[in-house]
Amino acid sequence: MKIGICGAGVGGLSAAIGLLSLGYEVDVFERAPDVRETGAGFNLWPNAGRAIYGLGLREQYNEIAVKLDRYIELDPEGKQLFSTDTSNWPEKYGAPAVGLYRPDLALMLGDAVGLERIKFNHDVVSVENAGDKAICNFSNGETYEADVIIGADGINSKVREQLIGGVTFRPNEHYAYRFRSVLDLNDVDMDPAAQTGFYAAGGWLSFIPIGKGKAYWFGSVSGANTFEDFIEFFSSWTKTPIPNTLSNTSRDLLVQSPLLDVDGVPYKWTQGRITLIGDAAHPMMPDMAQGASQTFVDALALRDAFANNQDVDQALRDYETNRRPVANAVVKCSQKGLFLGRNKVDPIAIRYQNEIEPVAA
Ligand SMILES: Cc1cc2nc3c(=O)[nH]c(=O)nc-3n(C[C@H](O)[C@H](O)[C@H](O)COP(=O)(O)OP(=O)(O)OC[C@H]3O[C@@H](n4cnc5c(N)ncnc54)[C@H](O)[C@@H]3O)c2cc1C
Numbered sequence: 001m002k003i004g005i006c007g008a009g010v011g012g013l014s015a016a017i018g019l020l021s022l023g024y025e026v027d028v029f030e031r032a033p034d035v036r037e038t039g040a041g042f043n044l045w046p047n048a049g050r051a052i053y054g055l056g057l058r059e060q061y062n063e064i065a066v067k068l069d070r071y072i073e074l075d076p077e078g079k080q081l082f083s084t085d086t087s088n089w090p091e092k093y094g095a096p097a098v099g100l101y102r103p104d105l106a107l108m109l110g111d112a113v114g115l116e117r118i119k120f121n122h123d124v125v126s127v128e129n130a131g132d133k134a135i136c137n138f139s140n141g142e143t144y145e146a147d148v149i150i151g152a153d154g155i156n157s158k159v160r161e162q163l164i165g166g167v168t169f170r171p172n173e174h175y176a177y178r179f180r181s182v183l184d185l186n187d188v189d190m191d192p193a194a195q196t197g198f199y200a201a202g203g204w205l206s207f208i209p210i211g212k213g214k215a216y217w218f219g220s221v222s223g224a225n226t227f228e229d230f231i232e233f234f235s236s237w238t239k240t241p242i243p244n245t246l247s248n249t250s251r252d253l254l255v256q257s258p259l260l261d262v263d264g265v266p267y268k269w270t271q272g273r274i275t276l277i278g279d280a281a282h283p284m285m286p287d288m289a290q291g292a293s294q295t296f297v298d299a300l301a302l303r304d305a306f307a308n309n310q311d312v313d314q315a316l317r318d319y320e321t322n323r324r325p326v327a328n329a330v331v332k333c334s335q336k337g338l339f340l341g342r343n344k345v346d347p348i349a350i351r352y353q354n355e356i357e358p359v360a361a
Contacts, residue, residue, distance in 0.1 A: 001022075001024040001025065001147050001148075001306075001312070002024070002025040002026075002027075002146040002147050002148075003019050003024055003025070003026050003027075003146055003147065003148045003149075003150065004026075004027050004028075004029065004134070004136055004144050004146040004148070004149045004150070005026065005027070005028045005029065005149075005150045005152050006029050006124040006127070006136060006149065006150065006151050006152060006153045006158075006159050007028075007029075007030060007124075007151070007152035007153035007154060007157075007278075007280070008028050008029075008030035008032075008035050008110070008113075008118050008120075008152075009152060009154055009278065009279075010105070010109065010278060010292045010295045010296070011152035011154075011277040011278025011279070011280070011295040011298065011299065012028050012030070012150070012152030012153075012277075012278075013028070013035075013106075013109035013110060013112070013113050014051075014052075014055060014109060014295065014296050014298075014299035014300075015150055015152060015277050015298070015299045015302055015303075016028050016113045016117065017055050017056070017057070017109065017112050017113055017299070018055055018299050018300060018302060018303025019302070019303060019306065020113070020117075021055075021056060021303065022303065022306055022307055024306075026113075026117065027117065027119065027144065027146070028113065028117055028118045028119065029118075029119050029122035029124060029136065029138070029144070030118055030119065030120050030121075030122060031121065031122060031123035031124070032120060032121075033120050033121055034120055035106055035107070035109075035110040035115065035118060035120075039102035039103065039180075039255055040101075040102060040180040040181055040182045040210075040216040040218065040253075040255055041099055041100065041101060041102060041180070041182065041208055041210040041215070041216030041218070042099070042100050042101075042102050042105055042210075042289075042292060043097070043098070043099055043195065043208055043289040044065070044097070044098050044100065044289070044292060044293055044296075045097050045289065045290070045293050045352055045356065046089055046090075046093035046094060046095040046096065046097060046352075046357075047093075047095075047290075047293050047294075047296075047297055047356065047357070047360040048095070048292060048293035048296045048297070049061065049065075049094070049095025049096060049098065050093070050094045050095050051293075051296035051297045051299065051300040052095075052296055053094075053095060054300045055296070055299060055300055055303070056112075057108065057112060060108045060111075060112065061108065064100050064101070064104040064105065064108055064211060065096070065098035065099070065100045065211070066098055066099045066100065066193070066208075066209045066210060066211045067087075067090075067096040067097075067098055067193065068086055068096065068097045068098060068099060068193060068194060068195050068208070068209075069085065069086060069087035069193040069194065070083060070084070070085055070086060070087070070191060070193060070194035070195070071083070071084050071086055071097070071194065071195050071347065071348070071349035072191065072194050072195065072196045072197070073197050073198075073199050073347050074196070074197070074198050074199070074240065075198070075199065075200060076198060076200050076236070076237040076239070076240060077239050077240075078198075078239040078240050081199065082347050084347070084349050084350070086349060093357065097195070097349070097352075099195070099208035099209050099210045099211075099215075099216070100210050100211060101182070101210040101211060101212070101214060101216075104210075104211070121140075122138050122140070122142070123138055123139040123140070124136055124137070124138060124139075124153060124158055124159065125137055125138060125139050125158065126158070126162055127149050127151070127158075127159050127162050127163075127274050128162075129271065129272030129273055129274060130145070132147070132273065132312070133145050133146065133147060133273060134146060134147070134148060134149040134272065134273035134274050135149075136149050147273060147312060148273050148274070148275070148312060148316070149273065149274045149275075150274075150275055150276070150277055150302075151163070151274065151275070151276045151277070151280045151281075152276075152277045152278050152280060153280055154278070154279045154280060155260060155279040155280070155283045157276065157279070157280035159274065159276065159280060160276055160280045160281075162274075163269075163271045163274060163276070164267045164268070164271075167262050167283065168262070169260040169261060169262050169283070170261050170262070171259075171261065172259045172260075172261040172285060172335075172337075173261075173337075174220075174222060174337040174338075175220035175221070175222055175259055175337070176223075176224075176225060176258065176259060177220065177224065177225060177230075177256055177257065177258055177259060178218060178219070178220050178256075178257045178259055178286060179218065179219060179220070179224075179227060179230050179254065179255070179256050180216060180217060180218035180219075180254075180255050180257075181216065181217060181249045181250075181253045181254050181255065182210070182214055182215070182216045182253055183214070183215055183216070183217065183245060183248070183249070184213060184214060184215075185209060185213050185214060185215045186213065187245070187248065188207060188215060188217075188241045188244075188245055189241055190207050190209075190215065190241070192209050193209065194209075195207070195208050195349075196208075198237065198240050198242060199338070202221065202222045202223075202233070203219065203220065203221035203222060203224070203233045203234070204219050204220065204221075204338055205217055205218070205219030205234065205242050206218055206219060207241075217242075217245055220259070220338075221233040221234075227251075227254060227256065230246070231243075231246045231247070234246060257286075259285055259286070260283060260285075261285055261335060262283050262331075263331070263332075263335075268320065268324075269281045269320050269323075269324060270316045270317070270319075270320050273312070273313075273316070275302075275316050275319065275320065277295065277298045277299065277302065278291075278292075278294075278295035278298060279291060279295070281298065281323075281324075281327065282294060282324075282327035282328065282330070282331050283331075284330065284331040284334040284335075285331075285334040285335055285337075286334070287334050287335075287336070287337055287338050287348075288330065288333055288334040288348060288351065288352070288355075288356065289348070290330050290333075290334055290356065291334075294326075294327050294330055297323070297326075297360070298319075298323055298327070301319055301322050301323050302319050305318040305319040305322065326359050326360065329359050330356060330359070333351070333355045333356065
């Protein structure tokens with residue numbers, strides 16, 4: 001079996017790891033020149049950990065991931081609004097909630113696939129079905145044929161566009177941008193084993209340790225389209241570490257991402273021998289920190305569908321039947337926003353347990 005994967009992000013690399021473990025011939029095509037991602041931190045939940053363990057990366061993952069034992073929410077005065085102990089989540093859910101440095105994750109996945117298997121500088125421009133094969137065309141004029149092509153090319157997926165047409169994103173009703181950056185753990189007074197967030201109606205900012213003496217912060221403010229607006233919102237929160245953190249943030253390390261909202265993907269993920277994984281299949285708001293987590297779950301489900309079926313088309317059907325309803329439920333869940341004033345939305349640690357775990361099983 002020969003499988004081509006478009007995109008070497010979380011989805012492409014984790015799919016490749018699962019399919020290589022079945023002894024398949026796997027080629028990964030990535031338009032960027034290398035796999036070293038920029039970016040700050042990642043917050044992954046137990047469902048991600050379980051899938052990563054299932055893909056055979058338990059040891060490597062535990063080495064780069066910082067286990068979060070507590071989840072804490074405070075107000076702009078630094079007074080505690082909510083706190084919960086998550087230290088027993090490995091026993092309860094099979095894996096911890098963690099923080100990690102995004103480039104560490106990219107390198108872990110890249111090493112597991114083998115960099116020689118990834119064809120960099122390969123920009124996919126179109127895909128097509130051809131009987132029991134699928135073909136991928138690149139901007140450099142090359143073509144590639146395989147038994148199955150997987151679109152793992154992210155939120156603005158070209159493969160998805162070819163399969164089902166474009167997706168129209170709309171501005172999120174709560175927040176337009178997410179700002180984030182990395183800092184030294186010593187530069188902020190925080191519990192080194194906790195996710196610590198500061199919340200008020202209209203804006204929030206959270207800190208997560210990511211290992212090697214580092215942490216990352218991330219947050220959104222309603223109506224803040226620039227970093228200056230963002231800083232301004234928090235300027236009076238002087239009893240919290242936020243004003244200092246923001247004024248010490250180097251612009252070189254600042255990441256500003258637009259928040260793209262869409263009502264999931266009610267259409268099919270698979271057409272003939274071409275299917276989708278990750279953000280290409282289920283673009284979602286990052287508020288539940290489930291985008292990558294769901295992507296790891298996809299990769300494990302894809303591997304299992306092939307492991308359990310000799311028939312390629314049946315394997316693709318099983319993968320989609322298993323994953324699409326769950327992923328779309330998580331898309332809906334992620335649209336509710338974070339703290340919008342007390343009582344409207346529960347803290348994410350509670351919502352993970354009440355809304356994600358029950359569908360993730
Ligand atoms: C601000 C923000 C914060 C987030 N925080 C979290 C978090 O804490 N936890 C979490 O679980 N999720 C988080 N997410 C979501 C997470 O980043 C995504 O869900 C995850 O990266 C999806 O992986 P992917 O492989 O599908 O897509 P990507 O990671 O986007 O990878 C797609 C890859 O395809 C390549 N590519 C694109 N087009 C082509 C082409 N035409 N040809 C070849 N290659 C191509 C790209 O270069 C890229 O390498 C966050 C998202 C955002 C925006």
